[in-house]
Amino acid sequence: MTRETETGHNLWRMLAPLTIWALHxxxxxxxxxxxxxxxxQIADLSPLRHLIFLVTFLAVAGVAYIGFSTLRIWxxxxxGDLDYDHDTPEERHRFLAHVTLMLCALSVIGILYVAIPxxxxxxxx
Amino acid sequence: xxxxxxxxxxxxxxxxxxxxxxxxxxxxxxRFSEVNNSVIGHWYxxxxxxxxxxxxxxxxxxxxxxxxxxxxxxxxxxxNQLFTMHGTxxxxxxxxxxFEGVAILILPAMLGARDLPFPxxxxxxxxxxxxxxxxxxxxxxxxxAPTGGxxxxxxxxxxxxxxxxxxxxxxxxxxxxxxxxxxAAVELIVGVLKFRAPGMNINLTPLYAWYVLVVAGMILFAFxxxxxxxxxMELQRAFDWPFFDPKRGGDPLLWQHLFWIFGHPxxxxxxxxxxxxxxxxxxxxxxxxxxxxSWIVLSALGTGFLSFxxxxxxxxxxxxxxxxxxxxxxxxxxxxxxxxxxIFVLIATLALGxxxxxxxxxxxxGALAIFVFGGLTGVMLALAPxxxxxxxxxxxxxxxxxxxxxxxxxxLLAGVYYYYPFATGQKLSDHAGxxxxxxxxxxxxxxxxxxxxxxxRGMPRRVFTYPADVGWDWFNFISSVGALVFAAxxxxxxxxVLRPKKQKADLDGNPxxxxxxxxxxxxxxxxxxxxxxxxxxxxxxxxxxxxxxxVREGRFYLPDAEDGRRESLVTSVLDxxxxxxxxxPGPTFLTLFAAIxxxxxxIFATYHWWISTLASAFLTLAxxxxxxxTGTGEIPEKQFRDIGLQRRVPLYRSGPASTGWWxxxxxxxxxxxxxLSLMFCYFFYWTIHTDFPPGADGSGTxxxxxxxxxxxxxxxxxxxxxxxxxxxxxxxxxxxxxxxxALGILGVVAMLAGPWxxxxxxTANVYPATVWAIVIWVAVHTSVGVIMxxxxxxxxxAGRLTARHDMEIWNVTLYWHFACFxxxxxxxxxxxxxxxx
Numbered sequence: 001m002t003r004e005t006e007t008g009h010n011l012w013r014m015l016a017p018l019t020i021w022a023l024h025x026x027x028x029x030x031x032x033x034x035x036x037x038x039x040x041q042i043a044d045l046s047p048l049r050h051l052i053f054l055v056t057f058l059a060v061a062g063v064a065y066i067g068f069s070t071l072r073i074w075x076x077x078x079x080g081d082l083d084y085d086h087d088t089p090e091e092r093h094r095f096l097a098h099v100t101l102m103l104c105a106l107s108v109i110g111i112l113y114v115a116i117p118x119x120x121x122x123x124x125x
Numbered sequence: 126x127x128x129x130x131x132x133x134x135x136x137x138x139x140x141x142x143x144x145x146x147x148x149x150x151x152x153x154x155x156r157f158s159e160v161n162n163s164v165i166g167h168w169y170x171x172x173x174x175x176x177x178x179x180x181x182x183x184x185x186x187x188x189x190x191x192x193x194x195x196x197x198x199x200x201x202x203x204x205n206q207l208f209t210m211h212g213t214x215x216x217x218x219x220x221x222x223x224f225e226g227v228a229i230l231i232l233p234a235m236l237g238a239r240d241l242p243f244p245x246x247x248x249x250x251x252x253x254x255x256x257x258x259x260x261x262x263x264x265x266x267x268x269x270a271p272t273g274g275x276x277x278x279x280x281x282x283x284x285x286x287x288x289x290x291x292x293x294x295x296x297x298x299x300x301x302x303x304x305x306x307x308x309a310a311v312e313l314i315v316g317v318l319k320f321r322a323p324g325m326n327i328n329l330t331p332l333y334a335w336y337v338l339v340v341a342g343m344i345l346f347a348f349x350x351x352x353x354x355x356x357x358m359e360l361q362r363a364f365d366w367p368f369f370d371p372k373r374g375g376d377p378l379l380w381q382h383l384f385w386i387f388g389h390p391x392x393x394x395x396x397x398x399x400x401x402x403x404x405x406x407x408x409x410x411x412x413x414x415x416x417x418x419s420w421i422v423l424s425a426l427g428t429g430f431l432s433f434x435x436x437x438x439x440x441x442x443x444x445x446x447x448x449x450x451x452x453x454x455x456x457x458x459x460x461x462x463x464x465x466x467x468i469f470v471l472i473a474t475l476a477l478g479x480x481x482x483x484x485x486x487x488x489x490x491g492a493l494a495i496f497v498f499g500g501l502t503g504v505m506l507a508l509a510p511x512x513x514x515x516x517x518x519x520x521x522x523x524x525x526x527x528x529x530x531x532x533x534x535x536x537l538l539a540g541v542y543y544y545y546p547f548a549t550g551q552k553l554s555d556h557a558g559x560x561x562x563x564x565x566x567x568x569x570x571x572x573x574x575x576x577x578x579x580x581x582r583g584m585p586r587r588v589f590t591y592p593a594d595v596g597w598d599w600f601n602f603i604s605s606v607g608a609l610v611f612a613a614x615x616x617x618x619x620x621x622v623l624r625p626k627k628q629k630a631d632l633d634g635n636p637x638x639x640x641x642x643x644x645x646x647x648x649x650x651x652x653x654x655x656x657x658x659x660x661x662x663x664x665x666x667x668x669x670x671x672x673x674x675x676v677r678e679g680r681f682y683l684p685d686a687e688d689g690r691r692e693s694l695v696t697s698v699l700d701x702x703x704x705x706x707x708x709x710p711g712p713t714f715l716t717l718f719a720a721i722x723x724x725x726x727x728i729f730a731t732y733h734w735w736i737s738t739l740a741s742a743f744l745t746l747a748x749x750x751x752x753x754x755t756g757t758g759e760i761p762e763k764q765f766r767d768i769g770l771q772r773r774v775p776l777y778r779s780g781p782a783s784t785g786w787w788x789x790x791x792x793x794x795x796x797x798x799x800x801l802s803l804m805f806c807y808f809f810y811w812t813i814h815t816d817f818p819p820g821a822d823g824s825g826t827x828x829x830x831x832x833x834x835x836x837x838x839x840x841x842x843x844x845x846x847x848x849x850x851x852x853x854x855x856x857x858x859x860x861x862x863x864x865x866x867a868l869g870i871l872g873v874v875a876m877l878a879g880p881w882x883x884x885x886x887x888t889a890n891v892y893p894a895t896v897w898a899i900v901i902w903v904a905v906h907t908s909v910g911v912i913m914x915x916x917x918x919x920x921x922x923a924g925r926l927t928a929r930h931d932m933e934i935w936n937v938t939l940y941w942h943f944a945c946f947x948x949x950x951x952x953x954x955x956x957x958x959x960x961x962x
Contacts (some may be wrong), residue, residue, distance in 0.1 A: 005700040011327070018430040027436045029452050036446035037812040045448070084419070087324045088660050089700050095328035095419060096699075102423045106463060110431060113459045119450020124446040 003078055008093030011071075014100045016064045017107035024059035024111050028052050028118070036124035045122055052118040059111045067104035073097040137678055140685040141284050141655065146688040148239070148652035151712045158712040160244040161651055166230025167548065167932045169251050173223035176258055179618070180214035183207045183265075185612055188572070192605035194593035204589035206273035206291070210265050211277025216391065217299050218258045220533060225250065225309035227537075228337050229306030231544060232313065234646035235331045237322025237660065239653050239683075239693040239711050242315045242784045245716045247308040250305035250312070252720030257305070260728055261298035264291060271295035276384050279369035282362050288782060293362060293731045300355045301727040303623075303672025305350050310341040311791045312953045315784050317341075318698045322642070323682060325660040325701045329390060331641050332421050336401030339429040345791065346433065347390035349799030354383035357806065357898060363733060364885045366894035368806070374817065374891035378443060379809055383802060385436035390604045393432040395529065399536035400467055403489050406543045407471050409639040410486040411478025414664055417470045423469070431456060441512040457507030464500065470495060483545040483637070484558030492535035499527025502577070526573045528631045538565075538618065546636045557621045561800075564614025570588060571607025575600035612925070635673075640664030645676055652797040656684040656769075657694050659700070682768045695784060696769065703850045705778050706766040708759065715752040722748055732777040750916065758786065758920070760930045779932035789936045793943040796906075803902055807895055807954065811962070817892055818959040825879030826956050829900075832879065833952040835872035836907055839865045840945035843914060855928070859921055862914045869911040873904045876952065896955055903951045908946045 035048050035085035073094060074082060151158055159165065187207050190198045197209065229247050232241050241247060264270040271291035273282035282292045317338045321330060357368040358380065367373035369380050408415045415421065434456035437934060441450055471493065480486070502524040506512050545553050579600040584591060591597050635644040642665055645652045656679040662668040675681065682703065683692055695705040725741035761776035767776055780786055809818045842865030849857040880900055885893035917934050920926035926933050 004700050006697050008313040010699060014424070022433065025452065025456065027447060031451070032446060032448045034812050036448065048448075084328055087326050087329055090687070092328045092699055092745060099419050099422050100428070102419065103426060106423065106427045109462065110434075110456065110459045113455040114434070114452050116455055117448055117537060121448045121451050122260070124448065 003089040003093055004028070005048045005089045007101065008089065009096035011096070013066075014096050014103065017100065018064050018102045020059050020062050020066075021107040021110045024055055025114055027055050028114055031055075032124075040124055042124060045124070049122075052115060056111060056118075057117040060108055063104050063107045065113065067101060067108075070097045070101050092117065128727075132676075137684075139463075140679055141650075142688075143686045144652045144655070145650065147691055148531075155712070157717055158714045160248040160710065160712055160716065162229050162233050162240045162244055162247060163651065163653065165244070165251050166226055166228075167230055168225025169247075169805030170223060170955055171226075172251075172255055172258070173219050173226050173882075175351040176214050176218035176262065177223075179262055180211050180219060181615065182211050183211040183214070183611065185608055187211065188199075188605040188608040190589060191591075191601050193602065194590070194591055194598050196590050199589070201270075201589045202272065202757075205587075206265050206268070206270035207589055209271045209295075210262065210293075213271065213295065213299070214258075214262060215529075216275060216395075217302055218254075218528075219261065220307055220395040221391070222254050222258075222302075224395065225254075225306065225313075225538065227402075227540065227544075228398065228872070229309070230548065230666045231643055232316055232334065232337060232531060233320070234547075234643035234653055235333060235641060236316065236320050237325065237642050237654060237659070238316070238320040240726075241312050242320055242693075242695075242707065242709075243312050243788065245710050245713060246308050246312050247751065248713075248714040249310040249720055251312055252717050253305035254302055256300040257727070258297050258718055260804070261294055261302075261725070264294045269294065273909055276388060277358070279358065279382070280371075280378050280386075282367050283358060283377075285362060290731065293359065296357055296359045296362070297354045297727040297731045298604055300352055300359075301724060303352055303355075304723070306344055306348055307792070307795050309343040310795070313337050313341040313789050314345075314517070314791050319695050319700045319784050319787065319860075320693060320707075321696055321702050322658055322660045323694065323696055323701055325696075327699050328418075329378060329660055329663050331643075331663070332404040332415065332418065332425075333398075333401045335422050336397050336404070336425050339425045340397045340401075343390050343394050343429050343432070344610065345795040346798050347387045347394060347793050350383045350802040350805075351387035353799050353802040353806070354387070354404055355381055356803075356902075357383075359730075360887075360894070360898060363730075364888070366898070367891050368894060371889075372835075372887070374810065374814060375894075376891075377807050377812060378440075379806060381440050381443065382436070382809070384527065385439045386433070386802070387437040387490070387880040388439065390432045392525075392528070396532035397428065397538070399492075399533045400544070401425075402540035403492065403536050404467075405639075405641060406485050406489055407474050408478075408538055408664070409543075409637050409641075410483055410489075411474050412481060412483045412638070413474065413478040414640070415470065416473040416477055418663065420470050421468055424463035424466040428467075429459060431688055435460060435507075437506055438509075438512065441509045442516045447509075454507055454509050458504065461500065461504055468497065483542075484555050484562065485539045485552070485637075487559065487562050488535050488539035488542060491562060492531050492539060494531070495535060495566075495569065499524060499529075499531050503528060503946035509706075515580060517585055518580035518582045519576040519586055522586050523573045523576035523580060525577075527567075528577035530569055530573075535565075538562075541622070543637065544677075547643060547646070549633075551626045552636055553618075553621050557617055561614045561617035564617065565611050568607050568609070568614055571613055572604045573607070575603045575607075579604075593614055613891045624724065632960055635666065641666035642666070645673060647677075651746045652686075655679050657682040672851065682770060682772070684769055684846040688766070690765075694774075695778075702778050703768065703772060703774050704782065706768055706774050706776055707784065708761065708776065711757065713752070715748055715756070719745060719748040719752060721735070744793065746912070750912075753916070754920075758925065758930070758932045760925065760927070777932075778928060779930070780935040782931055785932055785936055785937070786939060787940050793940060797943055797947065799903065800906075800951070803949065804954065808875025808889055808960075810895060811958075816960060819892055820959060825881070828875050828879035828882065829952045829956050832872045833949055834953075835868050835875055836945055837946040839868035839872055839910070840905070840941045841865075842868060843910075843938050843941045844936075846917075847931070847938045850926075850931055851930055855926045858934075859918055862918050862921075866911045866918075869907055870916065872948070873907050873911070874949075876900050876907075879955075899951050899955065906944045907948060910937075912939050913940055 078090045083093045142254055148588050190196050210581055270289050273288055282288045360366040361368050367375040369375045369377045436452035438457045542558055579597050580595050584597050627846045658676050658681045665672050691709040693707050695702050695707045697701055722741050722745040726738055729737040765773045842861045846858050846861035880896050887894040887897045917937055920933050
């Protein structure tokens with residue numbers, strides 16, 4: 001059995017984890033910017049910080065979901081190997097999945113990095 | 126030789142002759158009508174290097190001025206022009222265009238294509254770049270150059286008494302050049318995705334092409350915010366609309382946001398294509414495939430995305446909330462991960478290969494050393510508390526030059542030495558190359574290493590002189606000597622490139638014994654590839670049997686040009702299956718004229734000669750329409766083309782299967798980014814003011830709501846027209862388009878009537894100014910949509926748009942999806958948001 005051309009993992013799916021990183025980054029930045037610009041004297045940032053933790057949890061969960069569903073690709077192989085260096089649709093599919101998986105790891109690191117300031121900074125100043 | 130072989134040789138010669146005839150370059154004064162990628166690529170690259178030399182000359186003048194304390198070689202005013210033009214020319218006229226030029230030059234051969242999908246667009250981009258660049262650089266000879274620094278911060282640059290015409294030249298000249306960057310981005314993305322040789326699945330694509338894809342994508346998201354910034358600032362300078370004037374509700378910080386949303390990704394837009402050259406060079410001299418191909422793809426994509434989360438690290442000292450600084454500081458640290466991964470991949474490839482010593486590799490090694498150093502000071506500066514100390518000092522100047530020389534200049538020079546035989550058939554001198562490298566490497570470090578210390582000792586950037594007793598003298602003197610040494614090294618390269626070379630070295634096209642496809646292109650033939658090969662490996666020259674011979678003898682696709690047309694293959698995005706034979710347009714003067722008229726539009730606007738501006742804009746439109754009418758959407762004389770090896774593919778495709786549709790989609794993605802940046806400004810003002818918007822019903826609510834409905838109806842009509850056309854109702858198609866155009870015009874009138882009848886004065890306050898800026902933006906876009914509808918009607922009457930050959934209406938409908946979305950979001954915001962707050 002061989003894979004049909006243009007089926008399987010594609011470029012949009014490859015970009016999904018990084019897109020989640022971007023949306024998470026934007027959400028954190030916009031929420032903090034609006035709150036701190038509208039209420040510069042606000043003393044207690046905990047609602048904002050909890051919101052950021054929640055968004056972070058959702059983002060990590062989303063990336064994890066993509067990551068684990070991508071992992072399944074290694075459980076069965078249509079061509080009997082796990083290479084991704086040849087000119088077949090199956091190996092192209094596996095290659096994109098491999099890159100996606102690594103991007104998932106990078107995106108989770110990026111998302112957690114961005115959440116660190118919310119864990120340690122408690123005021124708008 | 127047998128008769129059969131003789132017969133084959135005869136056939137091959139006849140095929141080659143036909144290809145030559147079809148791809149013949151125009152000669153004499155007609156050379157200016159050239160569109161072929163190999164010629165345009167040469168011009169583009171050479172012009173970018175000319176601007177590099179110009180900007181480098183300015184840098185030497187600055188170093189001469191700073192060599193000793195209290196120097197009076199140049200005046201403060203001239204010094205301001207020097208550093209502004211140095212940064213501006215290096216960034217906008219060298220670093221980005223040279224990427225485009227090199228990509229246009231080498232990408233088709235690398236992908237196994239005969240040209241890029243839209244060669245006329247490349248030519249148009251080149252002429253725009255040349256005209257805009259000469260205009261901007263020329264200003265310094267009339268003492269009229271911009272003086273506000275390359276990032277043009279208001280309020281200095283919005284003050285027309287302090288900044289003069291120079292700021293207008295910067296804003297309009299560079300907006301014009303940004304058009305050419307976006308044109309190149311469209312061309313390169315479609316090229317990488319749709320013009321790869323058959324069998325070159327996306328996992329076999331050369332790494333350079335991956336980087337080009339990422340960088341061109343970044344251009345689409347990075348340049349539009351700057352275009353919006355230019356738009357707003359020019360409105361303020363020309364018409365006194367107070368976007369950046371705090372007295373009337375504006376905010377200078379908004380410019381900083383718009384500039385750096387562009388400016389930080391820009392650094393990576395410059396860096397990634399140069400690292401891409403190293404990813405081609407290093408495997409060749411390690412004589413083995415790259416180690417960790419997928420890691421490079423990962424890091425290119427990762428860097429591309431993360432680089433958009435860094436812009437505020439240029440604004441750490443502007444008083445933003447520390448929480449916000451934290452986000453950007455964290456992202457600035459995170460981007461070091463994918464950036465570092467690329468460096469490790471290159472080092473690992475060298476470590477595991479059998480390294481062949483050479484000049485390109487020497488430059489590559491120097492690049493890595495310098496870049497790592499610059500990267501480490503970058504990690505320091507990404508820490509906000511350290512940045513507070515070092516901000517606007519020479520430490521930052523040192524850091525940015527280490528990253529740009531290590532990440533851009535040295536890799537690019539490695540690329541010059543590596544690809545010179547590809548571009549000209551001759552090799553540069555190895556001996557001179559080594560001398561040049563060491564002069565430049567030593568000169569560079571002597572120039573910029575001391576700047577770290579002058580910076581830490583408190584010397585601010587952009588001062589035209591300094592007193593003798595503050596401990597900066599010796600460091601500055603060493604920097605100036607270093608700059609001279611560097612310039613000497615660069616001169617060696619320049620002389621080597623320009624000197625006439627005796628031996629027309631027959632290098633068999635592949636002097637470095639490289640494995641990638643571009644080394645197969647025939648330099649002395651303007652068609653490039655003798656035939657479009659089937660690719661089975663990332664390094665086909667190394668690993669595919671008889672590959673070079675088979676290509677040279679025309680044993681793959683499209684070995685002939687029997688229809689007398691320039692052709693290349695369009696393949697599918699993921700697996701590169703042949704989908705279409707694309708007819709590529711040949712030489713024309715229209716692209717040159719379009720660029721001249723568009724340039725005139727911007728240049729006349731600089732001097733506020735509005736009638737000439739409007740006349741030039743009209744001529745630009747007319748030229749572009751005539752270019753489209755004569756050069757695109759041609760109905761072929763037959764449906765299918767035999768491309769060889771028993772395959773037949775269609776000659777015409779429309780909708781998402783066509784390259785034109787994708788070009789429109791990509792262009793509109795960039796346009797949408799610009800629109801969203803404009804809306805960002807609206808909400809930015811909302812966050813900083815309690816009275817923005819000032820209250821309900823401020824801008825002609827009913828007019829705007831009505832306009833939104835009309836635009837939606839115009840869009841629906843366009844959509845309906847496309848369906849009617851496909852279903853074979855030409856009359857219904859034309860009627861729907863007439864209705865759509867009428868509704869579109871009414872929509873434009875209604876949206877302008879809103880703020881007009883509400884007597885909104887854009888000079889009074891930032892709110893009316895913002896409303897007008899958004900309404901004008903949407904009105905222009907809707908008007909362009911109406912012109913497109915009219916174009917389709919005309920094409921239909923001329924018999925050039927039929928039920929089967931309907932590319933134009935597909936592309937116009939796609940435009941309308943975006944235009945309608947923008948109009949609805951803009952008008953809904955203007956109508957509803959004042960009532961919500």
